[in-house]
Amino acid sequence: MNFSELFELSGLLGRFSPDGKCLASCVQHRLVVRDVSSLQVCQLYTCLDKIQYIEWSSDSLFILCAMYKRGIVQVWSLEQPDWHCKIDEGSAGLVASCWSPDGRHILNTTEFHLRITVWSLCTKSVSYIKYPKACQQGVVFTKDGRYMAVAERRDCKDFISIFVCSNWQLLRHFDTETQDLFGIEWAPNGCVLAAWDSCLEYKLLLYSLDGRLLSSYRAYEWPLGIKSVAWSPSSQFLAIGSFDEKVRILNHVTWKKITEFEHPATIASKKTIVYKEVEKSPSVETERLSFPPTKALASSLFSTQSKYEISQVPVSLQYIKPVADRANPKVGVGMLAFSADNCFLATKNDSIPNAVWVWDIRRLKLLVVLEQLCPIQGFQWDPRQPRLALCTGTSRVFLWSPAGCVAVQVPGEGDFQIVSLSWHSSGDSMVLLSKDNCCVCYLEREEVK
Template identity: 65%
Template sequence: MDFSDVFKQSNQLVRISPDGKYMATCVQYRLVVRDLSTLQILQLYTCLDQISYMEWSSDSLFILCAMYKRGLVQVWSLEQPDWHCKIDEGSIGLVSSRWSPDGRHILNTTEFHLRITVWSLCSKAVSYIKYPKACDKGLNFSRDGHYMALAERRECKDYVSIFVCDNWHLLRHFVTETEDLAGLEWSSSGCVLAVWDSCLEVSGLRHREFTLFLDFVETPACVSPQYKLLLYSLDGRLLSTYSAYDWSLGIKSVCWSPSSQFLAVGSYDEKVRVLNHITWKKIVQFEHPATLDDTKATVYKEVERRPARSSEEISLHNITAGSALFSTNSKYEICPPPVQIPAVEPDPDRANPVVGVSALAFSADSRYLATKNDNMANTVWVWDMQKLRLEAVLTQASGVRCFQWNPRCARLALCTGNANLYMWSPGGCVSVQVPSEGQFHVLSLSWHHTGDCLILLGKEQLCLCYLDTNKQHS
């Protein structure tokens, strides 16, 4: 492994261009564009206010910078530094801004989700989409960029509108069988749209009701069930409906596999249910037990250790199933069963108690599924989708903040908010300390699309980690 120097950044606004050649970084109101191979500054832009959001266009020619507090969007050109565009939403405000797949239209969502404004950089035309629903995952583009699905709320009912992104023509508009639509997402193939219902607010349940839910006892009849997952075709036909149980706390996370063969659903009952793409029925259910008695999975536990010799080299290439590779301040140990997984009992007296599967991620080849159960915040679970069983358990010394698969191979990177970078592969685990002069705590991370480089983000800094040690980077 090799690490770059540390650079400044704000609000973790660091993006690699889609072509993989450039890195854009926001530092307060400045936008810095670097050549990723040399890390030299190519362009430096100054915005009108502190940047809230930043995004590359699909062809890597333009960069969008949104300033939500002022209702402004500025667009910069990488090829023509003197050219720029400013969009002012005025008094109607701005809460979200993003590129369309063609990289020539910008979609701005106004305050209170009154409408979505579509701005064209080519023709300067403006069009409006009314009634967007105020939910975090209410807008989603298909992977090929041909279609956009939008959740809408009209006359106290949920609708979905499907648009053709080439000309923003409305292809389909249909009502959904949801009480309160919480999100939607296209399959990787773009042929199926998953729509799921929201669950009741945990804070709205009484102590006894929430306790009964955790103990798998029937909830009072006054609490209506909210667990519902709906699968729609491109023409709006309802393909299937899935509901795991009639509890009032339902779906917490949804994730498609890259092959579109699996749809993983994380729930508040601490279980993951995986549906197949043929019958849309459950093929396996993964649980997160507090005690692993007789398991074939390898359980890795992070332990602290004394500083090692500075000359020690750490490489992913010599990982073996029985090894305990370590950084200068921590290492992994393999624990034989039985193993007790650290867990925190949810407090039903507090609003929104921490419980349920909140994070799901498939490996690039759809072979493995990584999950995180919130009341086991220090643990990442890795499941084998071919054998349909638990493959590995990673128990960290502190809470897992982020994990992400390498886009080219089965290698999982994760961070816990300290100075270490952790990785798992079918061969084993490794813990590496990020070298820096000051305190650099890894709060988030993301892979380069080649899988050869990782971007590590701290509170106000960033660092690049190169896995190819044959290349020298400044």
């Protein structure tokens, strides 16, 4: 592994372009675009205020910068640096902004979710979508970019509208059997739309493109319900993470549960491998010591290194009992992600914050548990092969694949605490983000035998 130097960053805003050629990062009100191969600055843009959100267009030719506090979106062109666009929502305010799949329309959601405004960069025309619902995931596009689903709330009832993205015409509008619609998500094949209720009611609904209810699923009735949802890349499986610390897998034929995965605090099965992160202080030969020591030697003297060891089962994981009388209790499966080849599912139970669970979807069983020293901040699968990267708010990045585990220290002076990471589309590199800095991690490509 090789690492670039650290670059200044604000707001965790560092994004690879969809074509993989550029890396955009923000420093307060400045947008810096670098060439991925050399990391040389190829464009530098100055916005009107501190940037709070950035997003590349699907063809990597434009990038939008949203300044929610001022209700402004600025759009920059990589091909024509002198061209730029400013969208001012004025007194309506701005709480969310995103690209349409064609990369030529911008969807702005106004304050209080009064409407979504669709701005065309080509014709300068404007369209409006009324009554968008304020929920975690209320605007979603099919993977092929043909359709958009919008969660709506009107007359104290939940609805879903499906639009054709080519002309923004309404295709279907139907009400949902939810008390308080919390999120919607298209299957990757674009044939089925999943919608789920808030955590107070366990209900998941599956709709066809024409608005027909295909199936509904409810695992139990009274306790807190659904916390996270994830489709497999093949659209064959739908994983539901719940507040009862279980993941339930539905199949795409009958939409019935085929299995459920539990997350106990004690791992007893001998068929499960438990990798435990351990810290050790590096040993330095006294013959090599020079006074005053060099910077590199001084940093290695006082830094600790970490590695993985295989624990003997049974293993007791660190379990944090949730505080029952507080909102948003740290309990339940809050993170889910399928590998690109559909073979593995990674999960995190928020009551066991230091562990990541990797499940074998082909055999429907627990394969590996990674027990870290610090709480998991995030994880993401390599887009090309079954390789999982995770970070824990330390200066280390951790990788798991069926071949094993590795912990890698990011070199450099200062405290670089990685709280987020994102893979390059090729799977050859990652951008590692901390609160104030970012760097690019280059991985050696494994030869296919």
